[in-house]
Structures are given as C-alpha cells and as structure tokens.
Amino acid sequence: MALFYINRYLGDDESANSLNNKSRSQTLLQKLHEEAKSRQQHLGIKAGPTDEEERSSQGRDENGGEQSRKEKRRAKEETTNSETSRKKAKRMASQSGDIKKSGRNTDCRVLKSEKGDVGFSTKQICSAKVKGSSVRVKQKCKQKDQGTNVAETAAEPSDNEARSLDTSGEQSETREEKGNRKLEKAEPIGLKEQDGQGENQPPTAPKSNLTILKGFQKKKIHKVRRVLPQWLAKPMLVSKDIKQNLKAIEDVPGIDQKLLHKLRANGIHSFFPVQTEVIPALLESTKHGLTLGRGGYRPRDICVSAPTGSGKTLAFVIPVVQGLMNRVVCRVRALVVLPTKELAQQVYKIFSSYAEGTTLKVVIVAGQKALPAEQTSLVEYLSTKQAFFTEQGYTNSSEMIIDEADRMIDSMHQDWLNQVVKAVYQTGECSAPGILFQRTNPGACTAASHSRLQMPLQKVLFSATLTQDSEKLQQLALHQPQLFTSSYAPSEQGPHVIQSKHREAVGTIKTKYTLPEGLTEFYVPCHLNKKPLIILYFVLRMKFSRILCFTNSRGASHRLYLLLHAFGGIQVAEFSSRLSPNERRKTLKEFEQGKLQILISTDASARGIDVKDVMCVVNYDAPQFIRTYIHRVGRTARAGKAGLAFTLLLKVQEQRFLQMLRDTGSKELKKQLVRQEYLSLLIQRYEGALQVLQQVLKDEKRRKHH
Numbered sequence: 001m002a003l004f005y006i007n008r009y010l011g012d013d014e015s016a017n018s019l020n021n022k023s024r025s026q027t028l029l030q031k032l033h034e035e036a037k038s039r040q041q042h043l044g045i046k047a048g049p050t051d052e053e054e055r056s057s058q059g060r061d062e063n064g065g066e067q068s069r070k071e072k073r074r075a076k077e078e079t080t081n082s083e084t085s086r087k088k089a090k091r092m093a094s095q096s097g098d099i100k101k102s103g104r105n106t107d108c109r110v111l112k113s114e115k116g117d118v119g120f121s122t123k124q125i126c127s128a129k130v131k132g133s134s135v136r137v138k139q140k141c142k143q144k145d146q147g148t149n150v151a152e153t154a155a156e157p158s159d160n161e162a163r164s165l166d167t168s169g170e171q172s173e174t175r176e177e178k179g180n181r182k183l184e185k186a187e188p189i190g191l192k193e194q195d196g197q198g199e200n201q202p203p204t205a206p207k208s209n210l211t212i213l214k215g216f217q218k219k220k221i222h223k224v225r226r227v228l229p230q231w232l233a234k235p236m237l238v239s240k241d242i243k244q245n246l247k248a249i250e251d252v253p254g255i256d257q258k259l260l261h262k263l264r265a266n267g268i269h270s271f272f273p274v275q276t277e278v279i280p281a282l283l284e285s286t287k288h289g290l291t292l293g294r295g296g297y298r299p300r301d302i303c304v305s306a307p308t309g310s311g312k313t314l315a316f317v318i319p320v321v322q323g324l325m326n327r328v329v330c331r332v333r334a335l336v337v338l339p340t341k342e343l344a345q346q347v348y349k350i351f352s353s354y355a356e357g358t359t360l361k362v363v364i365v366a367g368q369k370a371l372p373a374e375q376t377s378l379v380e381y382l383s384t385k386q387a388f389f390t391e392q393g394y395t396n397s398s399e400m401i402i403d404e405a406d407r408m409i410d411s412m413h414q415d416w417l418n419q420v421v422k423a424v425y426q427t428g429e430c431s432a433p434g435i436l437f438q439r440t441n442p443g444a445c446t447a448a449s450h451s452r453l454q455m456p457l458q459k460v461l462f463s464a465t466l467t468q469d470s471e472k473l474q475q476l477a478l479h480q481p482q483l484f485t486s487s488y489a490p491s492e493q494g495p496h497v498i499q500s501k502h503r504e505a506v507g508t509i510k511t512k513y514t515l516p517e518g519l520t521e522f523y524v525p526c527h528l529n530k531k532p533l534i535i536l537y538f539v540l541r542m543k544f545s546r547i548l549c550f551t552n553s554r555g556a557s558h559r560l561y562l563l564l565h566a567f568g569g570i571q572v573a574e575f576s577s578r579l580s581p582n583e584r585r586k587t588l589k590e591f592e593q594g595k596l597q598i599l600i601s602t603d604a605s606a607r608g609i610d611v612k613d614v615m616c617v618v619n620y621d622a623p624q625f626i627r628t629y630i631h632r633v634g635r636t637a638r639a640g641k642a643g644l645a646f647t648l649l650l651k652v653q654e655q656r657f658l659q660m661l662r663d664t665g666s667k668e669l670k671k672q673l674v675r676q677e678y679l680s681l682l683i684q685r686y687e688g689a690l691q692v693l694q695q696v697l698k699d700e701k702r703r704k705h706h
C-alpha cells in the first residue's frame with residue numbers, strides 16, 4: 001500500500017523522473033511547498049492579504065454570501081482530507097519502518113517495466129517505473145558468501161505523506177542521500193544504466209529508469225601461466241637415448257691425445273649425448289688458456305639437466321682436465337662442490353684418474369663434520385693451507401662446478417656460495433695495480449669493467465633434477481646462463497635437432513624430469529606387515545642380487561637390516577648415518593664387489609652414487625618427493641643399461657604417489673602383485689626372525705642407556 005501511494009505521487013510528476021536522485025527529492029519538496037501555498041491562496045488563508053484582496057473579499061461577502069459559505073465548506077473538507085492523509089502518511093511511515101526492519105528476510109521484487117518483465121537478482125539495486133505511475137524502490141542487497149540476500153526497502157513519501165513529512169524535509173533528504181551513497185558504493189562493481197543514459201545503451205533504446213548493476217556473474221578464472229626466462233624456455237636439447245646417440249671420442253675436437261688414451265683405457269670409446277653437448281661448450285671457455293668466453297668476454301654460465309647415469313661426471317671432468325693440463329704454475333683453478341662425502345670421494349677418484357700423468361694435482365677436502373660446517377672448513381682449509389698446494393687458496397679458481405646443483409641450491413641458506421665467491425675474489429696479487437688480469441667481483445657490465453682483462457669465475461651446474469624455478473636459480477647469480485636439458489616432449493622434437501651441429505636453442509621443456517630409458521618401474525600394493533616378506537620374496541624367490549633397498553629413516557633401515565639378518569641365509573648390510581664414514585666406505589665397496597645381495601639404505605646413498613650393475617632398486621618406504629624417487633631409482637639402469645625399480649605402496653599411499661609421478665609427465669607405473677602362497681611359505685621362519693629382532697632391539701636399548 002505504501003508503495004502505491006508513493007507511486008501515485010511520483011507518477012504525477014514526469015519531470016522528476018528525469019532528474020537525478022539527489023535533486024529530485026529537493027524538487028519534490030519544493031513542489032509540495034508551492035502546491036500548499038497555492039491551496040492556501042485559493043482558500044484565502046493567506047497571512048497579510050493586500051488591500052485589493054481585502055476589498056474584493058469584502059465585496060464578495062457583501063455580494064455573494066452564499067458562495068463564500070460554499071467555499072468555506074470546501075475548505076473545511078480539504079482540511080479534513082488533509083488530516084486524514086496525514087494520518088495515512090503516519091501509518092505508512094510506520095509500515096515503511098516495518099519493511100526496513102524485516103528487510104533482511106525480504107526478497108527483492110520482480111518489477112514490471114514498460115518494456116516488459118525485468119527480473120532483478122537480489123544482487124541488484126534498482127529503481128523502476130510502473131505503468132504511468134512512478135515507483136522508486138531502493139533496494140540494497142548485500143551478497144553474502146553463498147548468495148544470501150539481504151534486502152532493504154525504503155519508499156519515497158506519497159503525496160499526502162510528503163505533506164505530512166513536509167516539516168521533516170531534511171530527514172527525507174538524508175535518506176535519499178544515504179541511498180545515493182549506497183548506489184555510488186555499488187557502482188564500481190558493474191555497469192550502471194540509469195534513465196537510458198547507461199554507457200552501453202544504444203541511443204535508440206527506449207528510455208528506461210532502471211538501474212541495473214551488472215558484473216555479478218561468475219567470472220572464469222584464468223590460470224596463471226608460468227613465463228620462463230628465455231634461457232629456460234629455449235634450451236639446448238640433449239638426447240635421452242644414450243644408446244642411440246653416441247659420438248666417437250676422437251670426433252669431439254680439442255681433446256688431448258693423452259686424455260683420449262686414458263678414456264679408451266677406461267673402456268670409453270664414445271661420448272654419451274650429454275658429454276657430446278657439454279664438453280665442447282666448456283672447452284670453448286678454456287681454450288685460450290684462461291676461462292674466457294667468446295671475443296674474450298666473460299663466459300656464459302652453464303646449467304645441465306640430464307637423467308641419472310647419463311655420464312654427467314665425465315662431461316665436466318674431461319674439459320676441466322683438458323683446460324688445465326698444460327699449466328705450469330700450480331694454482332687452484334677449478335673447484336667442484338658436492339653435497340656428500342661419498343660423492344666427493346667418487347668424483348675425486350675420477351679426477352685423479354684422468355689427471356694422472358699430467359702436472360695437475362687433485363685435492364679432496366671432505367671433513368668428518370656435517371655439511372654446513374664442512375663448507376666453512378672448505379673455505380678455511382684452502383685459505384690456510386695455500387702454501388701446501390695452491391699458494392693462494394682459490395683466488396685463482398676460474399671454474400666452479402656445482403654437482404647435484406638442486407641439492408646445493410636447497411642449502412643456499414647456509415651461505416656456502418657467498419663464502420666461496422668471496423674467497424675467489426678476495427684481494428690478491430691478481431687485483432693489484434699493474435697486474436694484467438683483474439680479479440674483482442664482475443658486477444654490472446660496463447665500459448670500465450671491460451677496460452682491463454677479467455679473470456671471471458664460470459659457474460657450471462649439473463643435476464638430474466635441476467629446478468626450473470628461476471627464482472631459485474637466481475640465487476646463484478648466473479651470468480647469461482645456457483641450459484642443456486633432456487627434459488622435453490619426444491613427440492615435438494625429432495632426434496636430428498639434438499646433434500651437436502644444431503647448436504641453436506630449439507624446443508621447449510614439456511616434462512619436468514627424465515628417467516633413464518633402460519629403467520622399468522613397478523609398484524607393489526601391499527599391507528604394512530607384509531613388506532618384509534616381499535623383500536624376502538625378491539631375494540629368495542626372485543633371486544634378485546645387488547638390490548639397493550631404500551627406507552625413509554635410519555631407524556627403519558636398521559630394523560629391516562636386523563630382521564633380514566635374523567632370517568638368515570641373506571648377504572645383507574645397512575648404509576646410513578648410523579655408520580662411521582669408514583664403515584660406510586667399506587660397505588659400499590663390498591656392495592660394489594658383489595659381496596652383498598641387498599643393501600638397506602637411507603637416502604644417504606640415493607644421490608650420485610655410482611655402483612656398477614645394481615640390478616634393482618626397492619623403495620621399501622615410498623619416497624615423499626618426486627626428486628627423491630628419481631635419484632633413488634636412478635641408482636640402477638645407469639650408462640644405458642637395464643634396471644628394475646619396485647615401490648611398495650600401502651593402499652592409502654597409492655593414489656597420491658601415482659599422481660605425483662603422473663604430474664611430472666613420467667610413464668605410468670606397472671602394477672606387480674605378489675602371490676600370497678609364496679609369502680605363506682616364508683611366514684614361519686619370518687615369525688622366528690621377528691622374535692629375534694625384538695630381543696636384539698631390547699639389548700641395543702639397554703646398551704644405549706648404560
């Protein structure tokens with residue numbers, strides 16, 4: 001009802017519709033004043049009449065008393081009407097208040113406009129004109145989380161109501177302003193169309209006083225695409241297929257006869273793809289006798305991502321030995337940084353083997369301490385013992401090779417790189433005035449920085465799981481890096497583009513990491529208490545030898561080792577940080593010599609360790625990260641050979657684990673079921689072994705407490 005009255009009132013005034021909301025109420029009030037005034041004039045209730053009026057009034061009294069009486073009666077009726085209207089308006093105001101109060105539960109209306117039905121969502125704020133009469137409904141609808149509607153409805157006063165509220169014109173204006181404020185607030189959300197003046201409304205469209213705020217539809221969320229820097233997006237591709245893309249060692253230019261002889265003596269007659277690509281690139285920077293790039297400028301840093309067992313070690317050993325073998329002055333020229341002691345020993349052996357018979361000296365610095373402490377001591381050792389083998393620490397070092405680079409980047413917080421770089425560029429004779437070569441931290445490339453010959457430090461990174469996270473790589477402050485990678489989609493690139501002569505960057509990275517071609521992977525669904533039985537099945541029934549079995553903790557490794565030992569008849573050993581470095585070295589040697597059927601290990605042996613002819617890798621505990629999986633299974637199927645990998649999965653682990661592999665673009669794992677009847681044959685002996693295990697663990701605990 002309230003709305004009806006208001007409609008009627010506003011409908012009288014067409015011009016009011018074309019005004020904006022704010023001025024409209026003022027106009028209406030003014031109009032009301034004028035109307036009241038004219039009625040008063042008409043009734044003659046005007047204060048202070050003019051002489052003329054007084055006279056004519058007197059005349060009227062004299063000449064037409066009857067007419068005057070009629071007018072008075074009409075005036076009285078008007079006053080009564082006015083009184084009734086005032087009462088109605090009062091009732092309406094209270095109704096309007098009720099609506100306001102109950103606004104939270106009020107649905108927004110569907111109003112019929114001149115053009116037809118217009119459906120308003122509860123998210124819209126609208127004003128509408130209905131059939132000649134005008135209605136303005138301010139609806140403030142707040143959208144809550146799941147489309148909960150909150151509607152507030154306020155009505156403009158009707159003719160009579162307006163009159164009754166005449167004195168409270170300010171109040172009405174305040175409400176109007178409030179409404180406008182709400183509209184203004186809502187405006188940025190969507191397009192506002194008002195009185196046919198909306199921005200997108202065609203000029204010919206019929207006039208409409210609807211205010212519709214749009215833009216509340218569900219918007220499609222665009223996936224943010226990673227944009228890689230050019231050097232990561234357009235790498236040099238390296239073939240994954242080791243067997244198919246070999247190159248005779250003599251065909252790679254720039255390698256000394258002595259080295260070629262050594263290679264042949266070590267059974268290497270052709271280079272693997274990663275070596276074919278990377279060796280020439282590294283030789284290029286050392287061919288002038290110093291580490292210099294093309295045109296004598298600072299050489300580009302190099303990143304190499306190639307599968308496990310693809311020969312990355314020789315890819316840096318050969319160019320480093322070749323570049324330094326004819327040196328006369330003994331200086332530390334190259335530095336190789338590795339994450340574990342075992343790996344450092346392994347690489348040290350390879351360097352020593354190829355440096356044999358030259359003037360080169362190879363030194364290993366691998367203390368008994370933890371990695372961070374060792375990194376610090378590495379710097380100290382080289383600085384303090386310089387007289388012993390280098391004279392200047394590694395201020396003369398011109399090449400830094402970072403093997404297992406992703407692992408080394410993970411430990412960047414230990415600040416090892418800064419310490420090394422500082423040690424390289426520390427003030428020494430090379431920085432003194434009058435010295436031909438400058439040894440200062442290069443910094444920005446300017447005319448001044450190139451006014452003297454530089455002796456920069458070239459960084460070379462190797463990994464089977466090199467991160468593609470450019471932010472992480474940025475920590476290494478690489479100089480115009482160049483990426484060599486095997487991680488690409490095979491369908492897009494033919495093998496012909498991968499040969500050395502096609503040295504331009506081609507293709508894009510599609511897969512994250514690559515596994516060796518000769519690797520066959522399985523997963524074995526199993527229950528927790530069946531896991532040891534499955535290992536026994538692999539050793540005793542399948543007769544696998546040289547099994548490398550990974551657990552997720554040294555405690556788990558130790559218990560499994562004790563259990564298999566207690567079972568009897570199995571050559572088993574453990575490899576973890578529980579053992580001293582000497583014990584570890586001895587164990588690895590035994591495993592290499594084929595004296596062990598199975599080696600139970602933590603991830604201590606997962607990276608880089610090159611043990612010949614490991615037949616199979618078993619993930620007794622499923623690895624949590626894809627990188628861990630890749631390095632573990634990469635201990636087999638090395639150098640183009642075949643290998644097996646089994647991952648024991650509990651029911652709850654299956655989905656997540658298999659998805660993790662899918663996400664990296666690797667092949668689907670095959671499912672391997674183990675027959676219950678085979679396991680049943682082992683159960684009796686196994687239960688005996690369990691009892692022995694319990695006793696041994698108790699004894700160990702007692703010994704530990706004493």
Ligand SMILES: Nc1ncnc2c1ncn2[C@@H]1O[C@H](COP(=O)(O)OP(=O)(O)OP(=O)(O)O)[C@@H](O)[C@H]1O
Binds near residue numbers: 272311607
């Ligand atoms: N050109 C070659 N011909 C034959 N064998 C090779 C050749 N290059 C390397 N090898 C052998 O391949 C094996 C794996 O090499 P290497 O340890 O360098 O692999 P990798 O890529 O560093 O693996 P990881 O990522 O696990 O450290 C070694 O036993 C090595 O002697």
